[in-house]
Amino acid sequence: MVTAVLPLYLVAGIGLPPLAFGFLDGLYGGATAFVRLIGGQFADRRQRHKLVAGTGYALSALCRPAMLLATSVPAIGAVLVADRAGKGLRTAPRDALISLSSPADEQGRAFGVHRAMDTAGALLGPLVAFWVLTATVQQYDAVFVVSSCFAALGVLVLVMFVRDQRGKTGGSVRMTLSALRRPAFARICACAVLLGVATVSDSFVYLLLQHRLDFSARYFPLLPVGTASAFLLLAVPMGLAADKAGRWRIFLGGHVLLLGVYALLLSPVDGAVLVAAALALHGAFYAATDGVLMALAGPLLAPETRAGGLAILQTGQAAARFGCSLLFGAAWTWWGPSSAVWAAVSLLVVAGAAATLILRPREA
Template sequence: MKQQRKIFGIHPTVFMLGIVSFLTDVSSEMLVPIVPQFLRFVLGAPTEIIGVIEGVAESTASVLRVYAGYLADKFGRPKLLAVIGYGLSAMSKPFYIIAGAWTHVLGIRFADRFGKGIRSAPRDVLIADATEPESRGRAFGFHRAMDTAGATLGPMIVLVIVWLVIGRALPAALGPKYRHVYTLVFIAAAVPAALGWIVLAAFVPEHKTEEHGKKPEIKFSALDRCFKVFLAVITLFAIGNSSDAFLVLRATSSVAKGGVGMPFISFLWVYVVFNALSVIVALRSGVVSDRIGRKPVIIAGWLVFAAVYFAMARVSTPTGIWIWFIIYGAYYGMTEGMLRAYAVDLAPTHLRGTAVGAYFTMTGVALLPASLIAGFLWDKVSPSAPFYYGGATAIVSAVLLAVLVKPLGSQEVN
């Protein structure tokens, strides 16, 4: 591997990809807390429809990821695929401005996640190819931290926009009379998405594979038993991990509708602090995983997830939302980058894209049933039921990962 001068201890390719993700997540995370509100209070979509939209959108992205990873391996052009994916996502965001029905939002989310499906695995191939195994956790942790730093800034921009337009006397929910506020947010969200695409296209070099001796295949037989078990366990976890839109609804919906009744603007501050903690934890988790291995860090993160979900099932005050949603940031910091790094650890070099794509695909396809189950449990059983279900699934998954996933010494970084 050619040595290049590092930037703050990070390979230049990884650093620039971090900038890309930072800008992209500023855009995306401006929309995460806004879109469920837009659907619920402006377009009048029921909870089950919100679950369908999120499930279809994320599952679409995930189906594409394994094919994008395969193509990155086959043709050795991961940057090209990443450019196409980031570009499609950036182009979709301005269409929120003219959305007039939940079906329009479904189409926009589909296009956005279609782009994410194309870009995710090739981007991770670029990160893996630019780093040595002993510093892979640091690289993926840094990338995740930059991603989350953008997620921290995004809601703050939304807060500024709302304050400038409405003033400090804020309503509990932004209904149809505030459609112009949503429009300003949607316009603002399109800008950093476009800038991220420009940085990727201009400043991240293409990685071209020199070896073509082994041809990657999209089938389980191309990957060993340990990786297959890993995929099965994380898929089980994902079936219990529904869209975060349900956490947003739990916090901001009225008590009569199964929520805590926290004012939406107050919740945005919670979301900012949640992301800030995730940044700090992600940076540290990457370094720790390079020393002790990815698996202990992931298991600890899943146990944090279980504790948060059990607590969210019983939470009844805004203070409880503050405490547990912020702790939820530790789960993200401990697992998101480390799961991707672990997938790379367990895969042969010539199948990195295929393996990471398979990881994204299996976990993402599970989001559709996860969100449908959560929507059903919320509406037909109780608003607490989806969180009890998710917490129990996380505990079972943590135990199975600890017991069943036993990589060879060359696959585990200690």
């Protein structure tokens, strides 16, 4: 719900320029990525994946009502940092729970199922946000209140029904970082960073569509529905295809789909066709990359360092995407939206070629 309205709330509601929004959007997506290392390391050392994940979800839930009090850039930034700190704490332990609960040859399917269920919530969120905004005549505060209630319910479900996976306790930070000495895992991390630098955030994709078509702000929260719908439909098939055809092939192929999104934003295609095609490709990109990357890396890591190792990978990717948000926001401010997208296309082509050379010789 919050993801659906946050870009328009910051740009149209508060009046932030693209550069300031790019900073906050990057902060939202990556500035607190290093907290993932803390969450992953603690979860491994104590083998308390559920506790760490639950703490992260609870922290993010508390940030929903805090958005009601934040009106300045520093205050909004502080709330977003706290919210992303919660995400940073929970992501690696949660993915480690999934990986440790699944056979090595079915990791793609397991993460595909998880991403499909996660996306089902992401699909409902914008619809609820749209309904709330319509019912309250564009009152963003109501979205934050309703969202906080759903977040609290999610934490309760985790506490009551999720089972922890206990095993041999992990070692030191040095032991976790030693995963980077494994060539296969190091190559995956390098590719995730390279491609992350060229991945324009969801918020900018939606703002670009709104800029191109100039439709009513009332319909903006529905844009993530298109991405989530495609993600939901394709997450499991992409995971199964990754298990059979090679996870690195599907992962790299997903970035070709992202290149298609950029091409559509630059093309003369207009109207509903542009929206439908761009959002479908956007969701397919996530289906081919999000869970597949974790399935690709997870089996390479020892069980006692799995959360920490995945946290390293996620941190590198999130930090790279933070840099992309800053660069894209600056490019939009200085050169305009079309030139910014052309720069993203060039960057993605170069990064994709380099990633293909790194991953192609040997499947991890």
